[in-house]
Amino acid sequence: MKYRRFGRSNWQVSEIGYGMWGLAAWKGTDMDEVLKGLDRAVELGCNFFDTAWAYGDGKSELILNALLKKYSNKKIYAASKIPPKNRQWPSKRGADINDVFPNKYIEKYVDGSLKNLGLEKIDLMQFHVWEDEWAGIDEWKNIIENISKKGKVERWGISINRWEPENGLRTLETGKIDSVQVIYNIFDQSPEDRLFPLCKKLDIGVIARVPFDEGTLTGHFTKKTTFPKGDWRNIYFNKENLYESVERADALRPYIPPKMDMPEMALRFILSNPDVHTTIPGMRQVKHVVANMATSDGFGLKYDTLVELRKHRWDRTPTKWSM
Numbered sequence: 612m613k614y615r616r617f618g619r620s621n622w623q624v625s626e627i628g629y630g631m632w633g634l635a636a637w638k639g640t641d642m643d644e645v646l647k648g649l650d651r652a653v654e655l656g657c658n659f660f661d662t663a664w665a666y667g668d669g670k671s672e673l674i675l676n677a678l679l680k681k682y683s684n685k686k687i688y689a690a691s692k693i694p695p696k697n698r699q700w701p702s703k704r705g706a707d708i709n710d711v712f713p714n715k716y717i718e719k720y721v722d723g724s725l726k727n728l729g730l731e732k733i734d735l736m737q738f739h740v741w742e743d744e745w746a747g748i749d750e751w752k753n754i755i756e757n758i759s760k761k762g763k764v765e766r767w768g769i770s771i772n773r774w775e776p777e778n779g780l781r782t783l784e785t786g787k788i789d790s791v792q793v794i795y796n797i798f799d800q801s802p803e804d805r806l807f808p809l810c811k812k813l814d815i816g817v818i819a820r821v822p823f824d825e826g827t828l829t830g831h832f833t834k835k836t837t838f839p840k841g842d843w844r845n846i847y848f849n850k851e852n853l854y855e856s857v858e859r860a861d862a863l864r865p866y867i868p869p870k871m872d873m874p875e876m877a878l879r880f881i882l883s884n885p886d887v888h889t890t891i892p893g894m895r896q897v898k899h900v901v902a903n904m905a906t907s908d909g910f911g912l913k914y915d916t917l918v919e920l921r922k923h924r925w926d927r928t929p930t931k932w933s934m
Contacts, residue, residue, distance in 0.1 A: 612656025613907045615888045617688075618816035620766050620789055622734075624688060626882055626907040628659035630820060630891035631671045640895055648900040649678050653685065655904040661792070661818065661891045663692035663739055664724055665700075672727035680729060689728055690735035690818075692770060693720040700934055701772035702740035712738060714754040721763050735790060737768035746781035755787065768792060768816070773934065774927045776802040780809055790816035795887065797880050798824050798859065798925040807886040819881050819890040823874060827856040830864070830873030846932050859925060866919045868912070875906055880920055883911030 614623040629652050634645045660678070662671040672691060679687055695702060695711045702711060721736060745751065755767050768790035771779045776793050783791065791810060795802045799821070810817050823829050825847060834857050838844040848856070860873070867876050881890045894900045912920070927933075 612904060613909050614658075615885075617888045618789060618810070619814040620816060622688060622816075624659040624816075624889045625657045626889055627657060627878070627904050628661055628818070628889040628891040629657055630893040631660060631662040631675060632666045633893035634671065634674065634895050644897060645674075645895055648894055648897045649674070650681075651897050651900045652894070652904065653678070653682050653687070655901070656907075657904060658686060659688045659690065659889050659891070661690045661820075662728075663694065663737075664720060664727070665692065665694040665739060669723070669727045672724055676727060676729040688734045689730065690737060690768070691724045691728065691733060692737040692739035693717060693724075695740045700740060701775070701929060702742050704742065704744070706742055708742075708745045708748055708751060711740065711742075712751060714750055717751070717754050718758055721758055725763060732762055733764050735766045735768055736764045737770050737790070737792060739770050741769040741771060741779055741782065743778045743781050746785055752785065752787045766790060766816075768818075770820075771806075772929065773821075774799065774801075774929050776804070776806045780805060783809055783813055783815055786813075788815065790818060792818040792820055794821045795819040795881060795884075795890075796822050796824050796828060797863065797877055797920050797923055798828070799927075800921065800924040801926055803884070803886075807884075811886055817886060817888050819887045822881055822890045822892050823877055824856065824860075827860045828863075828873060828877040830860055832857050832860065843934065847934060849932055852932065859923065863920070863923060866916055868916060874902065876912065876916075876920075878903060878906040879910070879912045880917070882906060883917060 613626045615626055617624045634640055660675055662675050675689060696716050697710050724733060758764050766789040769779050769788055770792040773794055782788055793802050826832055834854050867873055881887055892903050
C-alpha cells in the first residue's frame with residue numbers, strides 16, 4: 612500500500628480507502644463477508660475509512676467502532692458525516708442552512724457519531740451535503756471552531772453534491788475546511804477543471820468517491836441488470852441512465868491494458884492523478900478488497916491510455932434521480 616499526504620493535516624493516508632456505505636445500507640449484504648473484508652483491508656495497509664450516520668442510521672459507524680477497537684494498535688483514520696436535518700440528498704439551491712445544518716444540530720450529530728464510533732475525537736467530520744452560498748454565513752464557522760476547541764473533531768470537510776464539483780469553491784477559500792469529498796472517475800473528470808487546482812493551492816485533502824460510477828465502471832452491468840427490491844440503485848439506474856452508462860462503459864473496453872480488468876483500470880486512472888489523496892471504493896467481498904488494494908503499488912496508467920480515457924469524459928447535471 613502506498614500513502615499520500617492528506618493536505619495540510621499532514622496525515623499519511625492510504626491511496627485506497629474504504630467506503631462504508633454499501634456494507635450497512637445496501638440490500639443483500641453478507642455481514643460475515645463484510646467483516647472479513649474489513650479485516651483484510653487493514654491487513655493490506657488501508658488506514659482511511661469513510662462512514663456516515665446516514666449509512667444505516669449509525670450502523671456503519673458501529674461497524675467501524677468494532678474495527679477501531681480490534682486494531683487499536685494501528686492508526687486508522689475515521690471519517691464520518693453529519694446528515695442534513697431536512698434529509699434532502701442532494702441539497703437544493705436557496706436552501707436555508709438553518710433547515711439543513713443548524714448549530715445545535717451539528718453538535719448533536721458530532722456527539723452521536725463520537726458515541727457510535729467509540730472515540731473521544733473524530734479525525735474528520737464532513738457535512739454530507741453542501742451549498743456554496745453558505746460560505747459567507749458565520750454561524751457554521753463558529754460552531755465548528757467551538758467543537759474543535761472542545762477536542763471533539765480534528766479536521767472538517769465537505770462532501771460535494773453529485774456532478775457539482777464547483778459547488779464549494781468559495782467555502783474552501785474561507786480556510787475553515789480541510790478536505791473535500793467529490794465524485795471523480797473516468798467519466799466524471801470535471802473536478803480537474805477548478806476544484807483540484809484550488810485544493811492544491813490551499814493544501815486541502817481530496818477524497819475521490821464513486822470510483823466505479825456506482826458500478827458501471829466495473830464492466831459487469833448490462834442493459835438487463837436489476838437490483839434487489841428497495842435498493843436505491845433501482846432509482847439511480849433507471850432505464851435512461853442504465854442504458855447510456857452501459858454503452859459508455861462498453862466503449863472503454865478497447866483501452867483496458869493487457870492483464871488488467873476494467874475495475875483496476877478505473878482505480879489506476881484515479882491514482883494516476885497526484886491531486887487525489889485517497890479514493891474510497893465500496894467493498895462488500897474479500898476478493899474485491901484484495902483486488903482494489905493491489906492497485907496501490909505506485910504504478911499508474913501509461914500516458915497513452917490516459918489520453919484515450921480523457922476522451923470519455925461525461926459531463927452531467929443533477930436530475931431528480933441522481934441523488
